[in-house]
Amino acid sequence: MWTGKPDPEGNEVPKAKRFRRDCLEMAVSNEVSSQRSARLAKxxxxxxxxxxxxIAKLSTTPSKxxxxxxxxxxxxxxxxPSVYEAQVPFHSEQTNKRFMGKMVFLLPHEVIHTLLKVNTVEDLKQTQGPAFFQGRPDIAECIDRVQRQHGLAAPSMALGLWIDAVPFNSDCSQSLECVTLSILGLRDWRVPVCCYPKAFEQKDATHEAILGILSWSFKCLLSDPIQQHGCLPGQDPATEPRRHDWNGMCVGRVAGGLEHAEALHVPSWSSYHICWLxxxxxxxxxxxxxxxxxxxERLGHMDFLLRQPREGRMISNFFSIPGNSRKEKCARLFDKLKAYYAAHPEVDSKLPKLLPTMLRFEEKSKKKSPKLRAKAGECRGLIAxxxxxxxxxxxxxxSEExxxxxxxxxxGALYSLLRTAHWDPQAFEEEAREFVLLFAALEEHFLLAWPGSKVFKVKPKAHLLMEMSVLGGQSLVSLDLP
Structure with missing residues (x-):
């Protein structure tokens, strides 16, 4: 597949040109030398x-x-597809200076787009049948979560990302860091998406820049439409986005050595806790x-996310949800909300938009907890x-989730019971009590796991809710109050 032709047998090549193809293939794959290949053509x-x-003319060309x-x-x-060029931070050992160097990429979403020109998604999914998932329940769970979270009609397809270094000089003293793309279940297929001499690697920065670009590409695979790389910084505007009829693809496995754990900001031997599980x-x-x-003491996803900042570590952007900014993420969330409004026309007070400015994020310096800025009626319409x-x-x-x-x-049960037809004072009191208990438990848990956190904060309104539930719908005026 070195020529970019998805047919390895060459059936798409005219019969008169197949010998030419074999000569080139043998030379590029190092089965024979270039000089020998040119002599065969001659x-x-x-x-x-x-x-x-x-090719025959090359036999008379100087060997170099x-x-x-x-x-x-x-x-x-x-x-x-054509390669994407980007400026990536490197470090020179000779000069002991950092510099920005050019690196070329084959973007994963464009590679998959090329494969789908001559294949169908069903053809590729045949590699991930029941036998494959029987031995990998973790990947099956990953695909199931992606399908649920993104509302996909059919299960997505899992891809793999391999990060490894291979010697590339005569005495094996220098290594070439390679990042390759694979389709899980298709053992004999890998495509290098980028590579660079490991001696020029700048700790944290080089891998972070590479994974940032690949993350954008994988998000295109997941969400569709398939954008051309002109949408990335440093490239001229491309043509209209290309679309393909698939159900989304996700990264099911990232493989690499322990030295690559730092690139993904997961625990390594130098960490206080050395495992993410x-x-x-x-x-x-x-x-x-x-x-x-x-x-x-096993860790869930939330436990791990809370432990990272507590130990002064970050979360890699490679694991972020689709959307490169808060504005884009709000737009994706609002798309889900509009679909809900369309399915429930009985909601009379609708949120007209959702912007980052409407979301008050946790502000430790101001002692504030997260909050949605919206009208009361619009908030009530969001409960269901x-x-x-x-x-x-x-x-x-x-446990946290x-x-x-x-x-x-x-x-949701509390708001349902507020309807006249469903009103039940005893049920309302029980639901209110359990809601406050759960909210208080979340606040206590996050404070213990993440000191100073205000992700959940019980406010005096919680007591007013309990008072309302105890009153059981009676009017305050009718009570014998002092």
């Missing part, structure tokens, strides 16, 4: 072969230029008993949608 021409005249010229002929008129420390590595503490969103996005397997989900259900 002898074939003498025997009457056609379409090899230009044959490989260059033959490579140019091999990649001419390729079906693969438990609370093990370097001093506990030798403890492999069945009652070891690390076996009991909030429950739908929680059912779709929250993971019941996580399960608590949030139960809180949303209690809040």
């Amino acid at each position: 002898n074939a021409q003498l025997a009457g072969a056609r379409h090899v005249q230009d 230029n044959i490989n260059r010229d033959l490579l140019r002929k091999a990649v001419r008129n390729t079906k693969w 438990c609370q093990v420390k370097k001093t506990d590595v030798k403890n492999v008993s069945r009652d070891a503490a690390w076996r009991q 949608w909030l429950l739908e969103l929680a059912e779709e996005l929250l993971d019941p397997a996580s 399960a608590c949030m989900l139960q809180g949303c259900r209690r809040l």
Whole structure:
């Protein structure tokens, strides 16, 4: 597949040109030298072969230029997309200075777009049948979550990203850092998307820049439409976005050595906690008993996210949700809200828009907790949608998210009971009590896990809710108050 032709047998190539194709393929794949390939073409021409005249001429070219010229002929008129060039931070050991260098990429979404010119999504999905997921329940869970969170009609397809270094000089003293794309389940297929000499790597910065570009490309695969790389910084505006009839693709696995853990900001040997699945420390590595503490203290997704900033570590942008900014993320969320409004015309007070300025984020310096700035009627109209969103996005397997989900259900039940036909004082009091208990538990949990956090904050309004539930719908005027 080196020429960009998705057909490895060459059936798309006219019969008269297949010998030419084989000559070029043998040279590029290093099966024979470029000089030997040119000599084969020359002898074939003498025997009457056609379409090899230009390769045959290379046999008379000085040996140092044959490989260059033959490579140019091999990649001419390729079906693969053009490369994307970006400025990436590097470090020079000779001068001990940092600099910005040019790196070329084959963007994953354009590679997949090229494959789908001659294949269908169903053809590619055949590699991920029941037998594949039987041994990888983690990838099956990942695909299921992506399908639920993004409202996909059918399961998405899992891709893989491989990060590894390979020697590239004669004495193996220098390594080439390669990032390759794969389709999980298709063992013999990998496409390099970028590479660079590892000696020029700038700690954290080089990988961060590369993963930022690849993250944008993978988000295009997930959300569609397929954008051309002219939409990225440093490129001229491209044509209209290209669309393809697929159900979204996601990254199911990122493989690499322990040295690449720092690139993704996940715990490594230099961290206080060295694992992203438990609370093990370097001093506990030798403890492999069945009652070891690390076996009991397993981490969920929320536990890990809370632990990262507590230990002074960041979350890689590679794991961010689709949308490069808060404005784009709000736009994606508002698209879901508009779909809910369309399905529920009975909602009379609708939120006209959703912008980052309407969301008050956690401000530690001002002692403020998150809040939505909207009218009371618009907020009431969001309660039922909030429950739908929680059912779709929250993971019941996580204790924190399960608590949030139960809180949303209690809040939805409270608003449902406020209707005259459904009013039940005893049920209202019970739902209110459970809602406040859940909210208080979330506040306490996040304060213990993340000191100073105000993600959840119980306010005096919680007590007013309890007073209303205790009154049971009676009028305050009718009570014998002092």
